[in-house]
Amino acid sequence: MTVTQNLPSLLIYAPVPLFFCAGEYYVERQAVNGLRLWAQHFHPVTVMMPLDAAPRNTPPPQGWVPVRTHLEDLAGVRIEPVPMAYRPDQFVRALPRTLRQIRALIDKADYLSFAIGGLFGDWGAVSCLAAHQMQRPFAVWTDRVESEVMRQQLEQGSNRAQAGDDNGIDHGIWRSQLRARLYHRPMARLEQMVIRRAHLGLFHGAETFETYRGFCRNPQLVHDIHISSRDHIDESSLAAKAASVAKGPLRLVYAGRAEAMKGPIDWTTVLERLKVMGVDFEATWLGAGAALPQMRARIARAGLADRVHFAGFVEDQSEVLKQLRAAHLFLFCHKTPESPRCLIEALTCGTPILGYGGAYARDLIANHGGGRLVRRGDTDALAQQVACLDADRTRLAAMIRKAHADGAPFTDVSVFAHRSDILKQHLPGPDRGAAKQHPENKGRHHTSPQRRGGGVGAARLDSPALNGWPLSSSSGNGGAV
Known part of the structure; x- marks a missing residue:
């Protein structure tokens, strides 16, 4: 059994939403597994997750489970809710308070790894920039080229319109097309800016690795899977x-x-x-x-x-x-x-x-x-x-x-262990002095299929009402927007 007292702490951002319904919090089922596996290598694991802004009695999506039913799996995991703020006005209002929350969490953690993808409301990118300002080395994680996904959606919508295709999947496409047109270029610039500042890039799959490796001082190819050997x-x-x-x-x-x-x-x-x-x-x-x-x-x-x-x-x-x-x-x-x-x-x-x-x-x-x-x-x-x-x-x-x-090489245990090993190998640990003086690694590291790593797992949210589940007082915003 792992002696958790000897493990370093980890702070991650995972954009998997939390939901609140009928007095309790819900989280994605696979996120529970990811956090459980992270907690085998770090203690505590603190995860920032966006709290859905829907009315509090809105049923969660299929695949989300109550936190209270998985407390044993999430021992050693700490949830920090952040606001779901994907509209510009929501993001501007939430930024000052959430940035203070993020900075406080960064200051307490030994290792930092943040998932990015988006523009407004991308607290992973905000966390990366905050860590950079605080001179804290960090890893960036992504599993798809979000800006290119948005650009292609714009292109596909335009092609359907030119072809007069009235069988398109989304007949109210004009709103998403406008958003894609306005967002995809600044989104790409934000991705590059964040990745250039990261000390380590954890890119899930060769698609993201090939796209982003040229912007990153230390890119690593990893994978995310929730399949056990059994x-x-x-x-x-x-x-x-x-x-x-x-x-x-x-x-x-x-x-x-x-x-x-x-x-x-x-x-x-x-x-x-x-x-x-x-x-x-x-x-x-x-x-x-x-x-x-x-x-x-x-x-x-x-x-x-x-x-x-x-x-x-x-x-x-x-x-x-x-x-x-x-x-x-x-x-x-x-x-x-x-x-x-x-x-x-x-x-x-x-x-x-x-x-x-x-x-x-x-x-x-x-x-x-x-x-x-x-x-x-x-x-x-x-x-x-x-x-x-x-x-x-x-x-x-x-x-x-x-x-x-x-x-055959892919199991949840192996990919999360690999990801954890990469973080510990390529980022400075608990010695903060060494962290600030850590030299840049200019190499390019492409791992073999047998050495692929795991993705950012999601964590669980708690409140003081949930049987002593740890919730930091800095999370008092509760995700309200």
Whole structure:
């Protein structure tokens, strides 16, 4: 058992919202696991998280759990709520008080790591700049190129408008288009400014690593996953799965939100093309989102309703993994530069990934070839890849084994341990004097697939009413905006 008294302290910012409903706080289920794993390497772990500004009796989203039911997992974790302030006026009002709160927390912590992504209300970026002003070395974390995601959303919306597409997912797109037009350039400048000042860059996935490494004095490629070694497909099940593909319909799956950035309409387009090509298949989409009605309508018009299942949001992670293990291929059409965990989860289940190419996906299957990638947006090429594997089941069986090999290094314990080791190796520790004199590391460090790290986990919020759960008096703002 870890002797927590000998562990250094850690301060992180995680933009996973907290919710307050019926007298208690709620946090994302996977965030509990992330904080539990951080607490194996640091003590205490203090996490700043935005408190949702919805009315206090608004039910939390699916996947959020009461803090009180996970106090044992969160022993040694301390929650510091900060305001959710994504509008400019909210941010300006909240900044003075929240900045004082952040500075006080920075002053108490041995190690600092802040997630960034956004513009107004990005308390991770504010924390980075505050640490820089205080001459405290810090790490910056990100799992997608947020400014580029916003720029591409603007471009996609403009393309739909020029094409006169009245089947777009969001008919009220003008507001988000205006926001994207105003925000994406200053957002990119903020990202670069913060990363240039960081002593360490923790970039989840090769997509973010390749984008940001040139701005960072010490970039590190890491990964974020919440799959334990017990969740990986075992050897006997893998052998049975590889043997089972010899006959029967091809089983396709996707797990994620049905939102524009995930390419849900491209996904249905591929299925429509597979029908024309005569491929016998069954497909399942696990996840909810704004695009589901349009997806269902297209599938119905194509005469595929008996072959395509839309499961909606599935809260039970074991059920998600069961579906991934049962599938022959994980079909994805991601349109933006991000590092989604679902690709790693598929590989750990022995399910090859087929989809749009990008640095992140290419890196995941670089060692063993557990998948195939095509140019982003090329639905015909993607359908052709699926059809080729359907026609060559021996090749598909071999790819299933390769996918398992590509996923083997990834467990939640290993990636969080790796991330913790990087922080301790590349940032000065509790000796504050040494911290201020710490020399800059100008090298470029690209880790191997066996040495990838974990993402910023989320933490739990507490209040004095929650059975002694620690809540700093500096958190008195309660996230009110």
